[in-house]
């Protein structure tokens with residue numbers, strides 16, 4: 085039996101309606117920008133496996149460091165113990181994070197990093213003797229699939245059965261330059277009627293909302309408003325972090341820095357799961373007390389796993405290398421050129437780009453998980469490129485180590501698919 089067949093017996097896949105999508109492709113190997121399946125086909129990983137493997141799959145530098153760490157210390161409880169991989173990682177991250185960040189809290193996936201950010205915001209006020217129980221978030225935001233993260237996510241079509249259990253969240257539109265004042269008015273109104281604890285946002289680019297890019301000046305104004313009202317600002321950089329936007333973090337482009345930052349995905353270069361929630365000294369101090377109940381009593385068994393910390397440390401070193409920084413600059417320029425060319429195509433409605441994130445909207449209406457979208461996906465895979473359209477949006481977020489030839493192949497299959505529409 086093939087892996088594909090054996091898979092069907094016991095496995096329940098994420099984000100999958102098995103009746104409509106019974107087949108999974110069995111991947112047996114990955115290296116650099118390529119995935120290999122059990123039938124011997126190869127695919128360029130044009131979305132870096134959900135933007136995790138940014139330094140290429142099975143990166144030798146990362147796997148080498150991790151292999152050595154595996155002989156030294158595999159896992160230890162992180163409450164009451166500490167270890168060098170976590171300490172070194174904290175030191176290196178603080179050097180590249182926005183200047184106001186000073187504390188690092190570990191967990192193991194993007195959703196938990198958001199849960200922790202939300203808890204920090206709620207408990208911050210509670211510790212100061214104030215009951216603030218409402219959060220503000222953008223419409224169409226995505227922050228993960230656990231309950232707190234689902235609550236603040238605005239893409240709730242698939243969250244129906246859970247909605248009655250959510251935290252109270254007030255939603256505002258993303259700024260586009262023209263609605264900025266209207267959003268500030270709406271915020272004033274929300275704050276008058278609600279005890280607002282925090283505001284969570286994906287800076288610059290909303291990933292799951294089909295790589296929606298919005299006005300950063302407008303975001304700065306919202307953040308300024310929040311600071312004035314002592315509303316804790318939480319930047320969810322799970323997708324945008326670690327170079328995607330052209331700078332280390334999207335928050336580097338924005339004048340007002342967040343109180344809390346959520347990180348995961350590219351943090352470990354895709355090798356193992358890990359997440360981090362960072363915060364300012366001010367947030368930390370609201371929990372620092374003789375009263376044990378004022379501490380942040382949140383832990384995961386694998387918090388700060390030494391193997392994951394080592395993978396993250398190696399990834400952060402690679403990110404800062406001149407080789408990767410040059411690659412990023414080249415990918416940005418290459419996408420720009422492709423964008424200028426493809427935007428004239430009659431099947432293209434619009435294009436947009438932030439750093440290495442490139443997206444193109446088709447001039448065709450389609451459902452997020454409909455047949456046409458499945459046909460696009462199949463066309464790309466049949467032509468050796470793994471792209472995962474979001475409704476009528478095709479986006480590229482390839483590993484930083486992608487070659488120009490591979491980029492050209494991605495561009496070509498996109499152009500070819502347009503001609504089939």
Ligand SMILES: *Cc1c(COP(=O)(O)O)cnc(C)c1O
Nearest residue numbers: 193194195226227228291322323
């Ligand atoms: C992927 C993602 C998450 C959730 O991360 P998981 O590791 O899948 O739980 C949260 N926020 C953003 C912006 C993401 O892109």
